[in-house]
Amino acid sequence: MTSSNSQIIDTLIIGSGLAGLSAASRLSAQGLNVAVIDKGRGVGGRLAARRIGDAVFDHGAQFFTARSEQFKTCVDQWIKSGVAEQWYQSYPGQPNGHPRYRGVPTMVSIAKHLAKDQTVIQSTRALELNHDGCNWIVKLEPEESIIARSVIITSPVPQTLDLIDQGNSQLPSDIIERLQKIQYESCIAVMAVLDAPSMLADPGALALDRGPIAWISDNHKKGASPLPALTIHASGEFSQANFNRDRIEVGKELIELARPLFGHSNVSDFQVHGWLYSKPTLTDDEASFLLSEDLEMPPLVLAGDAFAGPRFEGAVLSGWSAAEQIKDVLLL
Numbered sequence: 001m002t003s004s005n006s007q008i009i010d011t012l013i014i015g016s017g018l019a020g021l022s023a024a025s026r027l028s029a030q031g032l033n034v035a036v037i038d039k040g041r042g043v044g045g046r047l048a049a050r051r052i053g054d055a056v057f058d059h060g061a062q063f064f065t066a067r068s069e070q071f072k073t074c075v076d077q078w079i080k081s082g083v084a085e086q087w088y089q090s091y092p093g094q095p096n097g098h099p100r101y102r103g104v105p106t107m108v109s110i111a112k113h114l115a116k117d118q119t120v121i122q123s124t125r126a127l128e129l130n131h132d133g134c135n136w137i138v139k140l141e142p143e144e145s146i147i148a149r150s151v152i153i154t155s156p157v158p159q160t161l162d163l164i165d166q167g168n169s170q171l172p173s174d175i176i177e178r179l180q181k182i183q184y185e186s187c188i189a190v191m192a193v194l195d196a197p198s199m200l201a202d203p204g205a206l207a208l209d210r211g212p213i214a215w216i217s218d219n220h221k222k223g224a225s226p227l228p229a230l231t232i233h234a235s236g237e238f239s240q241a242n243f244n245r246d247r248i249e250v251g252k253e254l255i256e257l258a259r260p261l262f263g264h265s266n267v268s269d270f271q272v273h274g275w276l277y278s279k280p281t282l283t284d285d286e287a288s289f290l291l292s293e294d295l296e297m298p299p300l301v302l303a304g305d306a307f308a309g310p311r312f313e314g315a316v317l318s319g320w321s322a323a324e325q326i327k328d329v330l331l332l
Contacts, residue, residue, distance in 0.1 A: 008147045009033045011326055012138055014126050014163075015154035017045025018312065019304045021114035022319030023152050023326075028118060030327055035146065036118055039125040044111030046278070047103065050191060052269050055229035057191040057219050058107045059273055062205070062231070063087055064312030065098040070320075071313050075101060083113040087222065088203035100205075106224050129167040131297050150299035150330060152322045156277035157182045157306050169297055178284070182306045185236030186243050187214070187278035190251045190258075192270040194228035199263030206261060212238040213258050228265065232258045236281070239274075247272040280306040283314075287321035290329075299329045 011027055013020045016038035027034045038045075048060035066072045078084035079101075087102040103109040128139040129151065136151045153160045157179050164171060197220070200206060204221025208214060215233035219225035232254050234242070242250050251272040287308040292300040301322040305311065308318035 008135055008149060009035055010148065010330060011035075011150045011152060012037065012136065012146050012148035013152045013154065014038075014138075015045065015304070016040070016043040016111070016115065016120055016122070017154055017304070018047065018111065018114075018315035019154040019319035019322070020045075020152065021111060021118065021120075022316045023154070023303060023323040024118045024120075024319075025114055026320055026323035027326060030323075030331065032327075032330065034119065035148075036115070036120045037124045037126060037140065037146070038120070038122055041123055042108065043115045043120060043122070044108040046275065047107040047111045048273075049106035049108045049224070050271070050273075052191060052193050052229070052271055053227075055191075055193040055219070055227040055269075056106060056225040057229055057231050058103070058217075058222070058224055059189045059191050059231050060275065061107050061312055062215060062217055062233075063100040063102050063107075065100060066313060067098065068313065068317065071316060074316065078110060078113065081113060083109045088205065102222060102224075104223070126163055127166065129163055129169065131167075131169065133296070134298060136298050136300070150301070150326050152301045152303055152326060154302075154304045154319070154322075156184060156304070157302070158184075158277070160302060169295075169300075171291075172295075175291065179302075181282060182280060182284055183282040184277040184306070185279055185281050186239040187236065187275040188234040188239045188242065188247075188250060188254065189273045189275060190230075190232040190234075190254045190270055191273070192230045192232065192251075192255055192267045194230060194262075194265040195268045196265040197228050198230060198265055200261065208235075211235065211257075212254065213261065216258055216261050218262070230258070230262055236278075239278070243274055243276070247274070280310040283307060283310060288318050288325060290325045299326055301325050 010032040046060040125141040204218035214235040219229040303322035305315040308314035
């Protein structure tokens with residue numbers, strides 16, 4: 001970590017999710033000096049895994065698809081590296097769709113693979129974003145700072161706006177209005193350990209269009225857990241209505257609501273996690289946003305799945321787009 005009197009880095013990336021790590025990989029490959037910071041203890045953002053005893057859960061993003069040729073090439077490389085594999089193409093009784101891929105052994109493995117050769121500083125929160133006309137001075141928790149020629153922010157847009165508002169940059173009203181149009185839904189995730197195998201049919205996953213349950217998967221059948229272990233995602237509507245309720249009570253309720261889907265196995269233990277910004281429901285038109293363009297500030301780009309589309313692939317494409325915008329400015 002640098003202090004205010006130390007060497008200036010080329011790019012600071014705030015957020016170690018898919019977009020941030022994808023941008024870091026592209027920029028460092030160009031020879032730029034890049035650092036990634038994140039308030040969390042581990043990389044991945046919504047690529048998240050958790051253990052309860054010996055049971056293992058993917059409790060954030062569950063799978064991903066590959067639609068663009070550029071991303072398909074990237075996925076092929078991950079498969080060759082052993083951090084991804086195809087999970088399934090359809091549910092029982094449904095026609096085949098796009099192949100669904102998963103991280104191996106868990107989804108966070110892909111984030112760890114991307115972060116392998118990067119400078120990543122975890123458990124570090126950005127408090128203020130100030131500039132002197134040439135560089136960004138980013139104040140960190142507790143009393144550190146990083147000076148960077150450019151910044152990429154990949155956090156959820158409401159958090160990004162709060163961060164910018166704490167610094168010495170005032171955004172024009174049209175930019176604020178553009179960003180405030182982006183909307184997210186929340187998701188309550190339940191991780192439940194079973195005392196016997198579930199009755200979920202292979203491939204051990206089911207998405208529902210109606211009702212309080214949006215998704216249920218068996219992490220054992222998926223290959224992530226040595227023990228029967230369910231991930232239950234509540235719908236956006238249920239999550240919004242119950243997000244501030246007691247988590248244990250909500251977890252028990254969701255387990256009972258999901259029981260017809262997984263059978264009569266007993267739940268021996270469970271935990272609940274709330275994703276406040278689980279998925280963008282209204283996104284920006286651009287793959288990434290060079291916010292500093294035409295403004296008197298050093299290069300600042302916003303990226304994430306709120307820009308390139310609310311999917312795993314969208315976050316990666318947004319990170320690549322942000323890297324291109326930074327490269328075009330810094331390597332003139």
